[in-house]
Amino acid sequence: MSGLHDLTVAQLAAKLAAKEVSAVETARHFLARGTANGGLGAYLSTNEEVTLAQAREADARIARGDNAPLLGVPMAHKDIFVTKDFPSTAGSKMLDNYRSPFDATVVSRLADAGVVTLGKLNCDEFAMGSSNQNSAYQPVKNPWDISRIPGGSSGGSAVAVAARLAPAATGTDTGGSIRQPSSFCNVTGIKPTYGRASRYGMIAFASSLDQAGPMARTAQDCALLLSAMCGPDPDRDSTSLDVPAEDFTQSLGNSIEGLRVGVPKEFFGEGLAADVRAAIDGALRQYQKLGAKLVEISLPRTELSIPVYYIIAPAEASSNLSRFDGVKFGHRAKQYSDLLDMYKKTRAEGFGDEVKRRIMIGTYVLSHGYYDAYYLQAQKIRRMIADDFQQAFKQCDVIAGPVAPTVAWKLGEHGSDPLADYLADIFTLPGSLAGLPGMSIPCGFGAGHMPVGLQLLGNYFGEGKLLNAAHQFQQATDFHLRKPEGF
Numbered sequence: 001m002s003g004l005h006d007l008t009v010a011q012l013a014a015k016l017a018a019k020e021v022s023a024v025e026t027a028r029h030f031l032a033r034g035t036a037n038g039g040l041g042a043y044l045s046t047n048e049e050v051t052l053a054q055a056r057e058a059d060a061r062i063a064r065g066d067n068a069p070l071l072g073v074p075m076a077h078k079d080i081f082v083t084k085d086f087p088s089t090a091g092s093k094m095l096d097n098y099r100s101p102f103d104a105t106v107v108s109r110l111a112d113a114g115v116v117t118l119g120k121l122n123c124d125e126f127a128m129g130s131s132n133q134n135s136a137y138q139p140v141k142n143p144w145d146i147s148r149i150p151g152g153s154s155g156g157s158a159v160a161v162a163a164r165l166a167p168a169a170t171g172t173d174t175g176g177s178i179r180q181p182s183s184f185c186n187v188t189g190i191k192p193t194y195g196r197a198s199r200y201g202m203i204a205f206a207s208s209l210d211q212a213g214p215m216a217r218t219a220q221d222c223a224l225l226l227s228a229m230c231g232p233d234p235d236r237d238s239t240s241l242d243v244p245a246e247d248f249t250q251s252l253g254n255s256i257e258g259l260r261v262g263v264p265k266e267f268f269g270e271g272l273a274a275d276v277r278a279a280i281d282g283a284l285r286q287y288q289k290l291g292a293k294l295v296e297i298s299l300p301r302t303e304l305s306i307p308v309y310y311i312i313a314p315a316e317a318s319s320n321l322s323r324f325d326g327v328k329f330g331h332r333a334k335q336y337s338d339l340l341d342m343y344k345k346t347r348a349e350g351f352g353d354e355v356k357r358r359i360m361i362g363t364y365v366l367s368h369g370y371y372d373a374y375y376l377q378a379q380k381i382r383r384m385i386a387d388d389f390q391q392a393f394k395q396c397d398v399i400a401g402p403v404a405p406t407v408a409w410k411l412g413e414h415g416s417d418p419l420a421d422y423l424a425d426i427f428t429l430p431g432s433l434a435g436l437p438g439m440s441i442p443c444g445f446g447a448g449h450m451p452v453g454l455q456l457l458g459n460y461f462g463e464g465k466l467l468n469a470a471h472q473f474q475q476a477t478d479f480h481l482r483k484p485e486g487f
């Protein structure tokens with residue numbers, strides 16, 4: 001059926017509930033689009049039989065009068081969430097064809113709400129990267145210009161949504177991985193407050209930073225999906241917060257007259273490309289038109305967030321990834337002389353270059369003699385970055401600025417220089433280190449007609465306010481409805 005792929009999650013859910021279209025037809029439609037656009041590299045695995053069985057189950061629930069909010073809505077999951085019915089690779093050869101015996105909490109919560117799984121989406125290996133070029137399988141191409149990267153690490157998720165291969169997708173954000181690919185692909189994405197979504201079954205990268213969130217077309221869809229994804233999971237994730245699940249759609253009708261929008265001066269320095277700046281300035285003017293007040297704020301340690309993040313995240317990664325030793329699951333080297341040799345060969349073969357680099361950096365900064373100089377210092381500055389935000393939130397309700405300094409770059413443009421990628425994370429890292437909720441919403445186009453995202457950051461538990469600020473912007477603009485040519 002044509003046009004089904006242009007519907008939002010809210011529109012699809014309404015059509016499904018009214019039995020104007022069945023979950024099976026909907027799933028078939030999206031599966032066919034995924035196959036036809038396989039060249040984008042977004043999907044790592046699909047399984048028609050499993051998807052259609054879930055769709056039939058959703059149709060049966062609809063027929064029984066079940067009123068779960070997302071009944072029959074198809075979605076695809078970043079391959080960092082474990083699933084029992086699809087392989088879970090984390091974009092790594094280490095987990096090639098790995099099958100989990102259980103579903104991640106976020107996946108099972110969405111399934112309870114009625115979501116049908118279309119498959120698993122490509123990402124940077126273990127979510128380490130900003131371009132998707134670190135996937136051990138294939139690069140993902142940006143549908144706005146296939147010579148460009150889609151961003152990362154949730155690049156497959158952003159592309160699936162942008163190219164209409166799925167109405168929505170899950171992503172994860174450790175240092176920007178939901179916001180940055182959303183920005184580069186004209187998608188709306190939200191990372192909630194750290195601890196809102198359970199990390200159970202999310203293959204761990206940096207546990208004190210990792211959060212799950214939805215990526216979709218609209219803030220309204222993100223509100224619907226995030227409401228289903230969040231909630232306490234005390235038995236399975238000790239960092240999941242004891243805050244009841246919330247219906248974020250309830251916040252969407254509020255006026256933003258008088259909303260104080262903080263504009264951090266450090267986000268508008270030399271490094272910000274002129275085309276991105278123009279789009280962000282336009283978005284800020286739009287907020288003024290909607291009655292919001294712009295307030296200049298300062299986040300003085302913005303630059304420090306890069307070294308701080310690139311110490312803390314690798315430190316945690318080096319510990320988390322020690323479980324991949326070839327013993328219980330994942331890749332194991334075929335030939336080895338003894339146990340130590342098995343570990344070494346397994347890890348040398350299973351991990352890609354960026355993952356190895358981070359394990360080495362992480363091990364270094366945690367080692368005796370360097371711990372105090374690097375890791376401990378980074379932890380102290382992390383706290384100061386979080387405090388800076390609390391100072392800022394005395395003057396404003398939400399913070400707005402760019403997601404990234406440039407639009408999506410060309411595949412291979414950064415060559416083999418990892419620093420070029422790291423530096424591009426500058427505007428997303430501060431919010432991650434502080435554990436704050438953050439969004440990216442489409443706000444214009446820059447060089448090469450590439451999308452630009454506006455970053456909105458809120459205070460802890462401010463998701464409702466953020467989603468409403470985004471929703472009001474989307475009521476007045478149509479950037480989020482534009483799609484790449486040919487899709």
Ligand code: GLN
Binds near residue numbers: 152172175177178
């Ligand atoms: N680009 C950052 C990194 O490479 C963030 C990745 C993420 O959020 N998963 O670590």
